[in-house]
Amino acid sequence: xxxxxxxxxxxxxxxxxxxxxxxxxxxxxxxxxxxxxxxxxxxxxxxxxxxxxxxxxxxxxxxxxxxxxxxxxxxxxxxxxxxxxxxxxxxxxxxxxxxxxxxxxxxxxxxxxxxxxxxxxxxxxxxxxxxxxxxxxxxxxxxxxxxxxxxxxxxxxxxxxxxxxxxxxxxxxxxxxxxxxxxxxxxxxxxxxxxxxxxxxxxxxxxxxxxxxxxxxxxxxxxxxxxxxxxxxxxxxxxxxxxxxxxxxxxxxxxxxxxxxxxxxxxxxxxxxxxxxxxxxxxxxxxxxxxxxxxxxxxxxxxxxxxxxxxxxxxxxxxxxxxxxxxxxxxxxxxxxxxxxxxxxxxxxxxxxxxxxxxxxxxxxxxxxxxxxxxxxxxxxxxxxxxxxxxxxxxxxxxxxxxxxxxxxxxxxxxxxxxxxxxxxxxxxxxxxxxxxxxxxxxxxxxxxxxxxxxxxxxxxxxxxxxxxxxxxxxx
Numbered sequence: 001x002x003x004x005x006x007x008x009x010x011x012x013x014x015x016x017x018x019x020x021x022x023x024x025x026x027x028x029x030x031x032x033x034x035x036x037x038x039x040x041x042x043x044x045x046x047x048x049x050x051x052x053x054x055x056x057x058x059x060x061x062x063x064x065x066x067x068x069x070x071x072x073x074x075x076x077x078x079x080x081x082x083x084x085x086x087x088x089x090x091x092x093x094x095x096x097x098x099x100x101x102x103x104x105x106x107x108x109x110x111x112x113x114x115x116x117x118x119x120x121x122x123x124x125x126x127x128x129x130x131x132x133x134x135x136x137x138x139x140x141x142x143x144x145x146x147x148x149x150x151x152x153x154x155x156x157x158x159x160x161x162x163x164x165x166x167x168x169x170x171x172x173x174x175x176x177x178x179x180x181x182x183x184x185x186x187x188x189x190x191x192x193x194x195x196x197x198x199x200x201x202x203x204x205x206x207x208x209x210x211x212x213x214x215x216x217x218x219x220x221x222x223x224x225x226x227x228x229x230x231x232x233x234x235x236x237x238x239x240x241x242x243x244x245x246x247x248x249x250x251x252x253x254x255x256x257x258x259x260x261x262x263x264x265x266x267x268x269x270x271x272x273x274x275x276x277x278x279x280x281x282x283x284x285x286x287x288x289x290x291x292x293x294x295x296x297x298x299x300x301x302x303x304x305x306x307x308x309x310x311x312x313x314x315x316x317x318x319x320x321x322x323x324x325x326x327x328x329x330x331x332x333x334x335x336x337x338x339x340x341x342x343x344x345x346x347x348x349x350x351x352x353x354x355x356x357x358x359x360x361x362x363x364x365x366x367x368x369x370x371x372x373x374x375x376x377x378x379x380x381x382x383x384x385x386x387x388x389x390x391x392x393x394x395x396x397x398x399x400x401x402x403x404x405x406x407x408x409x410x411x412x413x414x415x416x417x418x419x420x421x422x423x424x425x426x427x428x429x430x431x432x433x434x435x436x437x438x439x440x441x442x443x444x445x446x447x448x449x450x451x452x453x454x455x456x457x458x459x460x461x462x463x464x465x466x467x468x469x470x471x472x473x474x475x476x
Contacts, residue, residue, distance in 0.1 A: 020145040024088045028364040030269040032277075033323045035364040036334040043338065044359045048088060050342070051356050055349055056081065056093065059119035062103065063096030067349045075101075075113045075127065079134025080353040086141040087360055087367075094142055098153070101135055105400045107449075110164045110179045111441040112157060127179045129165050130191040132157055137196045137369075140203060144369040151203065151371070156402070156439065158200050162208055169237040172219060173212040177234075185236050186243035189223055190256045192216040194276065195266025195368070202371045213267065217275040220264070225301040229283030232301065233257045241301065252306060253299040255350060258313045261321025262358060268324045270368040280324035287318035288329045292336035312340050313351045316358030323362065334362050392442075392459060396473040399451075400443045403459055403470070407433050411464040415440055417472075418458045425452060428459075444474050 025041045055077070057066050065077035078101050085094040106114040109127035113135075116124035139154035165176050169184035175191055176182040194213035201209035222239030223231045232241040233256035234249035242251030250256070261283050268276035286303060287295060295314050298307030307314075319333030337359065340346050346355065360366045392401045407413060415428040426447045428440050442459065446452055454476030460469045 020089045032272045033269045034327045034330050036330050036362050038334040062100040064100045075131030079131040082138035086138045140369045172215045174237040190259045193263040228286040228303045230301045258317040261317050265320045277324045280321040284322040284325045292333045312355035396475045398475045403440045414462045
C-alpha cells in the first residue's frame with residue numbers, strides 16, 4: 001500500500017475513533033518486577049488535577065505546559081505533558097499539546113521543537129533531546145489509545161533523532177543532548193530510556209534503536225559509581241563526570257540524574273532486561289540504606305549528601321528503581337510519596353511533573369504500548385515505482401511544512417522554493433539520493449535565514465529529468 005494512501009486514510013478515519021482502548025486506570029501488573037497498592041487511584045487523579053491547574057495553559061487554541069514562570073515553556077515539559085495526557089486518555093488536551101509542539105519547530109533543532117518558547121514565539125531555537133524522545137513515545141501511546149496518524153508523527157521525530165542526534169563514540173551510539181551540541185564529550189544519561197528505544201525499534205522497523213538501548217548501559221556504567229550506582233547529571237560517553245573536557249555542567253547526582261532509575265526501570269519492568277534490573281537494584285539498595293524520609297536532592301557519586309530537600313523528584317525516582325528490586329522498598333518509598341503530597345517544593349514544576357509520572361509508574365498505569373508487526377507506518381522504505389511529489393502538509397502552514405516525495409532510482413534531487421513572482425527564495429535540498437521515500441521541511445525562511453512574508457509559494461522538485469511543482473501557502 002502506498003504510504004501516502006495510508007496517511008490519507010488515517011486522516012479520514014482519525015475523527016471516527018470512538019473512546020479509547022486503555023482508559024485510566026489500568027492498574028496492571030508489569031511482566032517483571034513490582035508495583036504498589038499503597039497509592040490509590042484517587043490520589044493519582046488529585047495529583048494530576050493539580051498539575052493541570054498549575055501548569056497546563058491554553059495558547060491560541062492550543063495547549064502548552066508552562067514552568068514555574070508561567071510565561072515560559074520548554075520542550076521537556078511538553079514531553080511530560082504529552083505522556084500524562086496520553087496515559088490519562090485526554091485526547092483533546094493531547095492534541096492541543098501536539099499542535100503547540102509542532103508549531104514551535106525550528107531549523108536549529110532540525111525541525112523539532114525549539115527548546116525554550118512562549119505562546120507568542122521562540123526564545124531559544126535550540127533543542128533538548130529528552131523532550132523530543134518523550135514526545136515521540138507519547139505519540140506511540142496515543143496511537144495505541146486512539147489510532148489515527150500519531151504513529152506517523154512519532155516516526156517523523158524518530159527519523160530526525162536517528163539522523164541528527166546520535167554520534168558514534170568508540171562504537172557506542174551516544175546521544176547528543178541537543179541538535180547543535182554535545183556528543184562524545186558531553187551527554188546526559190538521564191535522557192536515555194532503553195525501554196522506549198526498544199519500542200522505537202519496532203516502530204521504525206530497524207535495529208538502530210535496539211543498539212542504542214544496549215549501548216546506553218555501557219555509557220551508564222561508565223559514569224556510575226560502582227557501589228552506589230549514582231551517576232552525574234552530565235558526563236562524557238566514557239564516563240568523565242561533568243563532561244570531557246569539563247564543561248561547567250553538574251558533575252554529581254542532581255535533578256537531571258534523579259530521573260535515571262525511572263528511565264532505566266522500564267527495560268526490566270516491560271522486557272526483563274537484566275542490565276536494567278542490576279542497575280536499579282544497586283541504586284535502590286543505596287537509597288533504602290538511607291531511608292525514604294532521609295533522601296535529599298543531591299549526592300556526590302560516593303553517596304555523600306549535597307542537597308537538603310526531601311521531594312518527589314528524588315524519592316519517586318528511587319521508588320521507580322525499587323520496582324526492579326523488592327516489594328518492601330517499593331511500598332516504603334511509595335508511602336513517602338503520599339506523605340510529600342503538596343508539601344514544600346513538591347508543587348513546583350519539575351517535582352510535580354515527575355510526581356505524576358512516578359505515580360503512574362508505581363501503580364501499573366505506565367503500560368508498554370504495542371505495535372503490530374504488520375502496522376503500516378510512514379517510514380517504510382519500499383522502492384517507489386515512480387516519482388511522486390505529494391501535497392505539502394500542513395497547507396496552509398505556519399511556521400513549518402513537510403514536503404513528501406518518492407525517488408524511484410538513484411538520482412540527483414533538487415528542491416527549490418520560489419515566490420509568486422517566480423524569484424528563487426531558497427534551495428532546500430541539492431544532493432544525490434538513493435531510491436526511497438523522503439521528507440524535507442521548509443520553515444518559511446529564505447537562503448539567508450530571514451523570515452519571509454506570508455503568501456503563496458511554490459516548491460519545485462527536480463529528480464533526474466523530471467520536474468514537478470507544488471503550491472504552498474504560508475500564513476502569518
